[in-house]
Amino acid sequence: MTETLYDIAIIGGGVNGCGIARDAAGRGAKVLLLEQGDLAGGTSSASTKLIHGGLRYLEHYEFALVREALSERERLWSIAPHIIRPMRFVLPHVKGLRPRWLLRLGLFLYDHIGGRRALPATESINLHRHPAGKPLKAGFGPAFVYSDGWVDDARLVVLNARDAADRGATILTRTPVDGLERRGAEWQIRSGASRFRAKAVVNAAGPSVLDMLGRAGEKTERRMRLVRGSHIVVPRLFDHAYAYFFQIPDGRIFFAIPYQDDFTLIGTTDRDHEGPLSEVKASAEEIAYLCEAANAYFAKAIAPADVVWSYSGVRPLIDDGSGKPEAATRGYSFDLDLDLQGAAPLLSVFGGKITTYRHLAKDAVEKLAGLVPSLTGRDWTATAPLPGGDFPMQGIEDLKAGLARSHSFLDAATVDRIARAYGTLARTWLGGASDMAMLGTHFGHGLTAAEVDYLMTREWATCAQDVLWRRTKLGLRLDSGQVEKLEQYMGEKR
Template sequence: MSGTLYDIAVIGGGVNGCGIARDAAGRGARVLVLEKGDLASGTSSASTKLIHGGLRYLEHYEFALVREALTERERLWQIAPHIIHPMRFVLPHVKGLRPRWLLRLGLFLYDHIGGRRALPPTQSIDLRKHPAGRPLKAGFGPAFVYSDGWVDDARLVVLNARDAADKGATILTRTGVEGLERVDGAWTIHTRTCEFRAKAVVNAAGPAVLDLIGRAGEATQRRMRLVRGSHIVVPRLFDHPYAYFFQIPDGRIFFAIPYQQDFTLIGTTDRDHEGSLDEVHASEEEIAYLCEAANAYFDKAISPADVVWTYSGVRPLVDDGSGKPEAATRGYSFDLDLDPQGCAPFLSVFGGKITTYRHLAKDAVEKLQPLVPALAGSDWTAEAPLPGGDFPMKELDGLKAGLARDYRFLDEGTVDRIARAYGTKAREWLGPASSLEALGANFGHGLTAAEVDYLVAREWARTAEDVLWRRTKLGLRLDATQVERLKNYMGGEE
């Protein structure tokens, strides 16, 4: 039994859970986070990696959700300009699909309902003359270019956890919750190795939210819709910085996004998910579907044999009775339950999307504020930078230039990766090094022992998979021998 009585125990180490922990810790609460796997090991590292309003949600009349998400875009870019950056998206007009006037109307609303300030507005282009038209098949002409943002989703989660820990929170990974019970006006939380006590519990278990409600002996009338989104990564299909928003004849859309310098990310699908939440994979049908969709637009055809990596996540959406998975709302809501004496609150989080995580966290904390005396003050996360993000949001190039100047032994690609992952925190582990050898063992592609040690000490990395697929995306580059060396260095996998 842990001797600490926490003010809040957050169960779930995804973006919502870590966002809530950060906000609550910053307001003075004693916070505990329990995550059964690694941080961001579920849905929060399996997004399309966009900070966006959700242009297609306008079709479903989700105006309030789109406005909220658009308002958050530039706030998040401001507080995390290393892991979030603006991106221009090309939306071709396709005869027989959504009419051109409808696309223009949607983009007009997109530009004006969310308080856009720093991002450039929508423009009309001709793909026969624009660089974004070169990789496409002949026949595309009128198109629109609009703004949204890109995010390293897994690092967004880790940096929220790091900031929460810096403000006093206790973050425990690989600590699954087996049961909860109210005892003497507080919660006792049972794990395999320990018990914890907390005055309040936040259920941020994502797709497992209903399962955790059952483990706590609670009841709910809520229904969740679990929707699997799958993505494929292929060798680079284009060499310009634009991303694409494409329509499909079945009414859906997909994105093709520049990814990790040498690759193209294509996604996503929307499939109702009925299997295990522990093993979520892209099906052969989903991979073929995305390849076929891309081949309708790009001149260079791809097949499943060209796919170098796939990933899938299960989105825990509120079941609003929508007929199609893609039409289910991406909004969020809460259930708050108290014991008969009005104590020991149990707050369950339903739904949400990565763009609105900070706003969701604020709303969750403010729901608990009247019930948890340690929570003081008002919203503070809208302007406080995440770790490494304490520089102006348009000055990433300046940050990279400084690293390139001071660490001349790093190649351009490694400087870019490090700057985008760590921002100003990069110097904490680069230190006074004047050569690559000074950073210890070199596992390949700029990954050194100094960086791995930092990820273990400061970012809760435990395995090679944590390092290669969540803290970095170097799993796309390291070969089997290099991966084995990293595993040996880290003491082998669990």
């Protein structure tokens, strides 16, 4: 058994768990985070990749949730300007669906209840004359353009973990929790042959939160609703920088977003998930549904055969009795359980969304503050940059220009990718290289041994899937031979 007694052990390496680890480590706690797979290996890398208030939640009167999320948009952009960027969304008016006055009222609230400062306000456009109308079918005229943000969701998780580790946290991936048991005033945590001790436990296991409570021998009257959201990626349907927010006659909405320069991301669905969490994937019906929805708007038709990648994640939503999955709240709440002497707290996290992860983490840590004496200080994560994000929130182009000057052998696409993934930390592994050969083996599309080594030593990557689908999105570009070469290289390094 390890001699280390941690102040807080966090179970779950998604965005909530890593956010809590970062906040708690920064307040002086000795933190342990245990993740059964890879960081962001589940729901947190399967989002629509938006930092947004949730315009459609206004229809369900979720004003407090929307306000909270909107207040986080620019805050998150300011601390992570490399992985988060503003995006303008086009919302066409469709006759027979939501009336124009309702859309305008919703967007007026969206502009004004969240403390928007740097993001542009909503404007009315005519799609007959606007560039966003060109790829659409004939017949769309009036529309609105509003602001939200885009995020590299998996990197957001990893950077929170990296910052937590830099502040003293221990991050262990591929470490499933097999058992939890209170012994005296502390918790004993079992993972295979390993044992860990902690004064407090945070159950941030996402879709498995109830299962983890069961392993701890705890009961709750909480009910979770597991909702599957699926997305498809197709070759680029438009060549401008706007994204689209589309309505569907069944009352739902979906997004079409520029993705990795050459692709369009379309999603999401909302389906109750009833299968095992180890088998989460977009069904043929969901893929066809998204293609059909897109074909109602875009002049260029798509079919399931055009889908180059699909992914799906299970959202662990609070079961609030909503009839439809899309109506279930995206808010969050906590259950705090103590032993009879008021020690060994177990804090379970229910619900949440990626935009509000930092606020959720702050609330979680503050619930433990009086129970874990080592936790000191106030909310600090709102202004401290995430690793690599220590530059102005609108300074990404200057950063790219600097990298292009100092490493002129890199092509423009690679400079853009590296700057948006690592920010100022790109130079830590680029070093003084003056040509590609100095970065070691080139696996394709700008991915080199120097970058892979960095991801393995600093970002917990252990296999090609970690690198290609979470730390980068180069899985869309490398061929099977290049992937095999990368896997062999990483296997030799492990």
